[in-house]
Amino acid sequence: MVSDVYPRPFDERRSAAAERGGILGLDPLLLIAALGLIGFGIFSLGEVTGGDIPHNPYFYVIRQAIYAVIGVALMLALARVDYSRFRELRVGLYTAMIGSIILVLLLGQATRGSKRWIELPFITFQPSELGKVLLVTALAGFAIDRGRRVTERQHTARILLMGFVPAVIVFMQPDLGTAVTYVVITLAILFVAGARWTHFALLGVLLTAAVSAVLVIAPAIGHPVLKGYQQQRLTSFLNPSSDPRDATYQIDQSLIAIGSGAKTGRGADSTQTENGFVPDRTTDFIFSVVGERFGFVGAAFVLSLYALLIWRALRIMTLSKNLYGSLIAGAIAAMFMCQVFVNVGVAIGIMPVTGIPLPLMSFGGSSVVVTLMAIGLLQSIYVQARLTSKSRADLLR
Template sequence: MSPLSPITASEQAQPVADRSQVGPRTLRLPLDPLLTLAVIGLAVCSVVTLGAATRDLVPGQPSYYVDRQLTYLIVGSLLMVALSRLDYARLRPLKSGIYGLLIFTILAVLALGHAARGSQRAINLPFFSFQASELGKVLLTLALAALVVDRARRLRDRDTTALVMLAALVPAMFVIAQPDLGSGLVYVVIALTLLFVAGTSWKHLAGLFALGAVALTFVLVAAPAVGVHVLKPYQVQRLTAFLHPTTNAQKEGYQQEESKIAIGSGQKTGRGVNASQSKLGYVPENHTDFIFAAVGEQYGFVGAALVLALYGLLIWRALRILTMSKDLFGSLVAAGVAAMLMFQVFVNVGMTIGIMPITGVTLPLMSYGGSSVITTLLAIGLLQSIYIQARASQALKGRVLR
């Protein structure tokens, strides 16, 4: 690994170069090159796939989605670079404010958000619709990491585990109520991963899983049986449809079945211009949640493998940065980001290939959408910051005491 080599390509390189000439010495430390490479690679894949899949989606504007996605990627990258320049540790004392912002934005969406496709997930700003639950993933990661660090000495207490889980479940419940089941699940996964990485006892973790199993049974089986529908019926149907796709190919299983046909028909090298499934609208949401189906159909196994390899690189770097971090806060933030990426990639790709339920989780960086793209780039900005700070503390002190 040679992280000191300068970055040459991409839009991120420019501001870095500018600042490196005028800024103080500490800022000259460059971004993690492999992490940056993965981000650029995925951004390119996203734009190329969208370009082909959405050409006929808006009549007369073949580049409608590509133009917007490019804008989101550039804005997100700028934010990522900006965040990487910031010492993430400065965010730790702001945990109450961050958590408050999280709850506030989510409630604001619930209160003001307009109904888009039967859901209230976004606030329409003049230039783009803001999906608070996406940004919430980063906010929650920061707030929970700070909370865990504060109680680092009482990690084995049951109270700590309960407090952390409660702090995650409150926004998760609000988000699920929007209804955005996918993001809610991401919150829970982030909390569990933070506890896991921080060193919560196995007993507590086992207890949490048992509780989760009981809750799931209650929500899916027991409550509907007595007439209480915690999840909306369509959510339950989506969640269970993948278990028996062919029996309801016209209803809930339709998306998934068509998505499987799209990916399968891509074969080894893809159908290219003949990709009828994603071009003619047989795969709904082929530019957002089901973009992996468009990748699989157009570029085949080769294209899908390339995208997955880039995610592999991304997740590996996240875990690597976790271990590099100069402090526990950095490790936990990296763990949260890694958990978020892993969960979203696995659940989203699994959904398009028919092994996971449809939960409305986006594919980080690939799926079209400003909130998702910018949130993911912010999270990666945090990873970059942790990386830079770790490198800086090594360079300055030679040794880092943990």
């Protein structure tokens, strides 16, 4: 098993080496992908929301830009920190995550029947978003204990439990999309850490049973677990309908929006996202805006930036100086994949509507800041990996 890689001692010479490696020693392709996406996201938001708030055409643009600045600052800060330190803080990070999402359940204001936000003096803050990076860093830390302490099956079960507890809490908010993301993060950490295939097989059986219990058995015996709209959303994509007032309305409108963009987009003639046919066009359906305004060309451009982002995350996973970094990078890569594939999949009608934001493009401070923090972690892993290989090279020389 992969227990031969351990966190290495703190490297004293890291700053000097980092300064020699281009822009603060960061991964330039990852930076380009992140900035490109955030820039194109703000541009798209500006195009589509110009008339939304009277006398304030830049309402969304200004806010999203502020979030981006905060996020980039945090990203740069995280890039300069050795992520390995977070491993020591795993209990604290995990406690903070569980505490904050429970706090939301208790205090959070109701928004559209979902409690996701905490109202702070200046911004509303969504702890379940921050919970993603907290879960990644904490769970990766716990996962590394494996092999040293307990037998494998117990250990896998423990990690699973630690990942599924916050998932269930977030699901109760209710926030299906984030809960799915938590589960994906947990599975990715187990996967990268090298859990046995038999465990995954068993887990697959259990998950299938759980899903059918939630979707079929629970409603049948009169104790539905999913709220009505969630159930409808999840199942309606299986039975497309032309009725604009059914649950498939959102998907249908999104399909029309994206399809009507054709090869090069409708630009300012856009109507689907402009006149409110597509719901949540600044958040969950921002990809429909891209598809309608900029057509296949724009959508392919955005997708290639995401491909770049995910490729770099997977690449950094292999470059990492230690297993902890690989686990974090793998979990973040899986998180991005999950969010991009589900969000875009919903917009193009191949996934059920789950309400997952598109990383860096969907409007929303928490999502943008947390995604950039995750990229900051990736950069930190990259920087540390370069420093390590540099010092090794120095030693050899």
